[in-house]
Amino acid sequence: MATEADDLKFRDPEAAQELAADIETQMERIDDPVEIMHVCGSHEQVIAKFGLRSMLPSDLSVTMGPGCPVCVTNMPEVDEAVALAEAGTTVATYGDMFRVPGTVKSLADAKAEGAAVEVVYSASEAVEYAAAHPDEDVVFFATGFETTAAPTAAVLQADPPENFYVLSAHKYVPPAMEVVAEMPDTDVDAFLAAGHAATITGYGLFEEFVDEYDTPVVVGGFEPLDVLYGVRRILEFVESGTSGLDNAYPRCVSRDGNEAAMSAIDEVFALTSGEWRGIADIPDANFVLREAYAAHSARRQFDVDPVSGDGDPLTEECICGDIMAGTATPEDCALFGEECTPQNPVGACMVSDEGTCKIRHEYGGHPEL
Amino acid sequence: MCLGVPGEIREIDGTEAVADFWGVERRVRLDVVGDAVEVGDYILNHAGFAIRKIPEREVEETMAIYESLFGDDVDEALDEIGAPRGADIDLGGEQGDAEAEAEADAAVPGDTDGD
Numbered sequence A: 001m002a003t004e005a006d007d008l009k010f011r012d013p014e015a016a017q018e019l020a021a022d023i024e025t026q027m028e029r030i031d032d033p034v035e036i037m038h039v040c041g042s043h044e045q046v047i048a049k050f051g052l053r054s055m056l057p058s059d060l061s062v063t064m065g066p067g068c069p070v071c072v073t074n075m076p077e078v079d080e081a082v083a084l085a086e087a088g089t090t091v092a093t094y095g096d097m098f099r100v101p102g103t104v105k106s107l108a109d110a111k112a113e114g115a116a117v118e119v120v121y122s123a124s125e126a127v128e129y130a131a132a133h134p135d136e137d138v139v140f141f142a143t144g145f146e147t148t149a150a151p152t153a154a155v156l157q158a159d160p161p162e163n164f165y166v167l168s169a170h171k172y173v174p175p176a177m178e179v180v181a182e183m184p185d186t187d188v189d190a191f192l193a194a195g196h197a198a199t200i201t202g203y204g205l206f207e208e209f210v211d212e213y214d215t216p217v218v219v220g221g222f223e224p225l226d227v228l229y230g231v232r233r234i235l236e237f238v239e240s241g242t243s244g245l246d247n248a249y250p251r252c253v254s255r256d257g258n259e260a261a262m263s264a265i266d267e268v269f270a271l272t273s274g275e276w277r278g279i280a281d282i283p284d285a286n287f288v289l290r291e292a293y294a295a296h297s298a299r300r301q302f303d304v305d306p307v308s309g310d311g312d313p314l315t316e317e318c319i320c321g322d323i324m325a326g327t328a329t330p331e332d333c334a335l336f337g338e339e340c341t342p343q344n345p346v347g348a349c350m351v352s353d354e355g356t357c358k359i360r361h362e363y364g365g366h367p368e369l
Numbered sequence B: 001m002c003l004g005v006p007g008e009i010r011e012i013d014g015t016e017a018v019a020d021f022w023g024v025e026r027r028v029r030l031d032v033v034g035d036a037v038e039v040g041d042y043i044l045n046h047a048g049f050a051i052r053k054i055p056e057r058e059v060e061e062t063m064a065i066y067e068s069l070f071g072d073d074v075d076e077a078l079d080e081i082g083a084p085r086g087a088d089i090d091l092g093g094e095q096g097d098a099e100a101e102a103e104a105d106a107a108v109p110g111d112t113d114g115d
Helices: A003-007 A013-030 A042-051 A076-085 A107-112 A123-132 A144-156 A171-183 A197-200 A205-211 A224-242 A260-270 A290-294 A321-326 A358-365 B058-070 B074-080 B092-106
Strands: A034-040 A060-063 A090-094 A115-120 A138-144 A166-170 A190-194 A217-220 A246-247 A269-276 A279-288 B005-015 B016-021 B025-031 B043-045 B050-055
Touching: A003 A042, A013 A224, A034 A042, A034 A224, A042 A060, A042 A190, A042 A224, A042 A358, A042 B074, A060 A321, A060 B016, A076 A090, A076 A107, A076 A166, A076 A205, A076 A321, A090 A107, A090 A123, A090 B092, A107 A115, A115 A123, A123 A144, A123 A290, A138 A144, A144 A166, A144 A197, A144 A260, A144 B043, A166 A290, A171 A190, A171 A205, A171 A279, A190 A197, A190 A321, A197 A217, A197 A260, A197 B043, A205 A217, A205 A246, A217 A224, A279 A290, A279 B050, B005 B025, B005 B058, B016 B043, B025 B043, B025 B050, B043 B058, B050 B058, B058 B092
Parallel strands: A034 A060, A034 A190, A090 A115, A090 A138, A138 A166, A190 A217, A217 A246
Antiparallel strands: A269 A279, B005 B016, B005 B043, B016 B025, B043 B050
């Protein structure tokens, strides 16, 4: 399948122009506007950095959906982590989460006020920190999709020290795609699914989605030509009026995915419903620790009682949720680039390197190719 | 968080390994890689964990892609493998600029743990 994708060479301008020309011809034949949603911050970085939008016809839009794990982490989840830090535990978390505002403050704010917060690069670094500091209770505030849920699961399976706990805010993408596909304001014709999450899950799991929502899904890689190739493949489905599933990233993605990683996730985590910040309450899209791991569950072992506030008054105006649902762009937000900047972010989309607003702020809407 | 980075396995001790990322060695866990990995194999590293062994026939192309992706942005490559900024990293073609950039960055204190 998709052997052509194997042959593409990275950033070959001729190949890019050829693909763009194909896409333009396809759009002329389709004769209706088409909206493609991708669900990955790394896709957005590639699209913005290489100016791919400026190569596409104006009636073809490629928008970013709920693809930034930091952005969809709900403010009360940040409040929980802040409360644990302020109650005297050491909270370890990924750098991306450090400055994300809760309803009252961020972990960075808590640290500035004296709480113990450690930025770690990996789940195993958090475990090593706990092993090296046996007199501290170390809570790993674990965020991200399948690609980081698997490592969290792995360290819990590997008999971590007693003073190591997990506060899971891990999220599972496929149910969020269903919710976005069902939103009345969203007019998504097809999805470009994230390659590295699919490295874990396999692309086969999108079969049901394609059937149920009659929407094409193409798994795409992260070089500019991968993205353009994925778009062209999607338009083939759109033009023929069929839904279908294709793997345009065979270098890294197989049908069944990484079964070792999936079984680790499945053994450690159960899925539960919960709020994705600004988007919706999404069924079965939040990973929580199973009972067998209760001894390492921060929610089970500590009386987490977060102080919650109303948030920065400016968050009332923040439209992160609409942006992540694909119904608004950063430019539609009155705060974008004004009150809300990477230095002083109001919403999470401006904090994370994978947030739509931060990427747009960094590269602009129509950067140089 | 979505982007994995390829590296070459240099040492293995159980589920712990050391991988080389363009001249920078970092520890990588093999718990969830799902395939038998040996010294000399290439893996896709994601937040300190190998999530896929890269088939041999795809190694060259995969490395070329990443070198182009990060070619002019050494900080981004350093961030993706969690290496401290200013580490000695060699991204091939853009080496001269990249090293100068890394040195310039290393001279500026602060923001080592922000993002």
